[in-house]
Amino acid sequence: MCELYCKQDTLALRGKHIGPSCKVFFAADPIKIMRAQGQYMFDEKGERYLDCINNVAHEVVKAATKQMELLNTNSRFLHDNIVEYAKRLTATLPQPLSVCYFTNSGSEANDLALRLARQFRGHQDVITLDHAYHGHLSSLIEISPYKFRKGKDVKKEFVHVAPSPDTYRGKYREDHEDAATAYADEVKKIIEDAHRSGRKIAAFIAESMQSCGGQIIPPAGYFQKVAEHVHNAGGVFIADEVQVGFGRVGKHFWSFQMYGEDFIPDIVTMGKPMGNGHPLSCVVTTKEIAEAFSSSGMEYFNTYGGNPVSCAVGLAVLDVIENENLQGNAVRVGNYLTELLDEQKAKHPLIGDIRGVGLFIGIDLVKDHEKRTPATAEAQHIIYKMKEKGVLLSADGPHRNVLKIKPPMCFTEEDAKFMVDHLDGILTALEEVMGTKNDSVISENTVCRTKVPKEVHVELPNHSATESRENDSRKRNGVCSDQHALLSKRLKT
């Protein structure tokens, strides 16, 4: 557990040998983590951090070691682990989703999902949601507005971006009489436009809840209607469960299941928590789609995908979720945390919206409740201050103003209380300064001794443009009261 290099040397070596596009958390003052246990991480000085962002963390070392000592090889040989794991995984899904392809990352899974969709009927086009992120591979950056709008890449012709079904700051809001239909009709319109240009829809892809997009939970009924439009166009529905699967929503094992039994995607992709850090991911689809893929005559071979060690790790994770009743924990702790946060919302004008299900919660920070102006710099300030208190949060969404909470599944009520208490203190101090400073953007010299990273300042000039766009959309939708129905409440498990 001793350091190989002092933190300064680690940083210097990182600067020298690791690509500068690979960012660290808290760039101005990155954390060096030496060890972890459950939801706690410890730095080189032994300082403890409560981890609110790192998804599942379970004890699966034993299973991995046992299998590594025995055998690791590829899936061209028969092995019981791969078939047992496929059997167990598909048992968590509705019946038609019965065929697995094992891969090594959420990105590999989503890339394969697109290949399956395109092979199915020979269509090419993909409909994706605004602000979506589906992975770091070339084929996925193409369908990830979260990425391609930040870089130089431009939208490809075969990509269609539907509005994010965000009823808090999107095109149709909580005051709309039928936001689900309105958002789904946007998809229908995209399909009709594509058909008019002679294009054909291969797939609609969406996270069952948008994560990087700002912890967005689509309104009830939206996915059903979208699936209908997409199926009518000969396309398939891909549910990306990479960030939100494996019991995180509590009541259901998969997030898409909370929208009702009448919604079944054609392809589900999974990853991240699946191997508790071990590179492991999967695509599950129907027999029909799998057979169409096979009929191309092209073999699919993934050297590491579905190897006996990865599958042993995956099986151990399933066991832990079940044996330790982590879904029950997600319900209990998630509900408790949401209650605490709702109290904070009543108290702090900076909190515009609390939304989420189970252990997947977003805190949308605003500078102004009526205009819902994103409090981007404030969000950055808060995550740095929380870090000083030993709590790891991140800020995401198109405006980087949504605090993301997606902790390890073993997160406790005490952890929730600890986190919220610190958040309360930081919000109180910040609002005091903002109040006395005539609602200006916080200055790093006054309240934040930790240097705010450059990116924040880069984003600030865009605020006015954003606001005017939002005002337009608000005019279209009518002025809505602040008494919006919290989706998190409707969907609470």
Added chain:
Amino acid sequence: MCELYCKQDTLALRGKHIGPSCKVFFAADPIKIMRAQGQYMFDEKGERYLDCINNVAHEVVKAATKQMELLNTNSRFLHDNIVEYAKRLTATLPQPLSVCYFTNSGSEANDLALRLARQFRGHQDVITLDHAYHGHLSSLIEISPYKFRKGKDVKKEFVHVAPSPDTYRGKYREDHEDAATAYADEVKKIIEDAHRSGRKIAAFIAESMQSCGGQIIPPAGYFQKVAEHVHNAGGVFIADEVQVGFGRVGKHFWSFQMYGEDFIPDIVTMGKPMGNGHPLSCVVTTKEIAEAFSSSGMEYFNTYGGNPVSCAVGLAVLDVIENENLQGNAVRVGNYLTELLDEQKAKHPLIGDIRGVGLFIGIDLVKDHEKRTPATAEAQHIIYKMKEKGVLLSADGPHRNVLKIKPPMCFTEEDAKFMVDHLDGILTALEEVMGTKNDSVISENTVCRTKVPKEVHVELPNHSATESRENDSRKRNGVCSDQHALLSKRLKT
């Protein structure tokens, strides 16, 4: 170590739950492997198989377990393992190759390599070699003629296919006065044609030795000349070392190094043996290319890439290669095996060519030494017969007639002798039957009790077309004698 399912049930579950595009080895009679030790694999009955195809297999369990017990998290936190591993890896490479991006599979590495190349000067086109295979992702199938010609996918406009620099059955052969220049000039011509169409070359990509393409070793000087042409066009040279790196060639750690110190790729991708089965891969490039990538403003984040456990595994593999002198073993056993195979070549008319370096060897099987007609069905027969003897080989190359030998790095001289003795026996029996049968294609009823998989028969009708194409190319190049200079001899380490 006991079976969870009997072999028949494993097969049935696989049929039900694993995508039919995922093929097993020896489809007609697949092997169920229960455990492995070094170069030996054991099936459910305890039968031993000598593994000639599974690359590095080392003992790295201890390092993985130790790190897993301590911590596994992502690279957004500082950690010594990632920087130490980057330092150790880049120390094996020529100086300008100093910046690493850690990924989870050779495919992820190659996809990122293409992104780096395209970002570098904003060019888009890629030159690839005929029969090349660079991975299973959408972006890689596009540049893998080995794949896209088998499926329905057609060549994209931005992809240019240069002839494989195969001096045994390619366009310019061992009798050509300067095959290296002739093959490199083909690349030059592609660049000139692309420029005339207003296109710009982002990258030339090639395995340092073509693996799936038929164990092809380019003639000395070829890569230098290609690099010059590509650099003149503003493109970068990507060396794919996924299958051939990590000391397999013996004298050098990386295969590209055997072409001389005056050849340095701009990007090197690595994978497969890197983690001894643990999903681990990497892209290494120059500071200049890394900075250009970063200047796009787009972060690169790979959830599992470079995590502390993967890096601990990678470091352990480097230690084992060094401490057990596996490069020395690759030289010694590789040379011995090549000598044994050369003796077999003198004895068996079915062997047209033996080529390779270190523990990367190909046996090109022919029905006819002069025409070099690929002995495809015979190759399939041999690998099934070898399996019956407990030796695992595969057949690859565009005609699937090249026996691939790329065993774990701990392969011994005794293993080499064991393998060659069985090959000798099988070739002798096969040639006897073929002799009495008037050089017809083998029939599964007479010599091969194991059912030959369907694919072989599917390929047979193409032979005549292939032959006539080859005859044309032979006419262009003049008839060559069978006394070709073995590249493997020139390059023997």
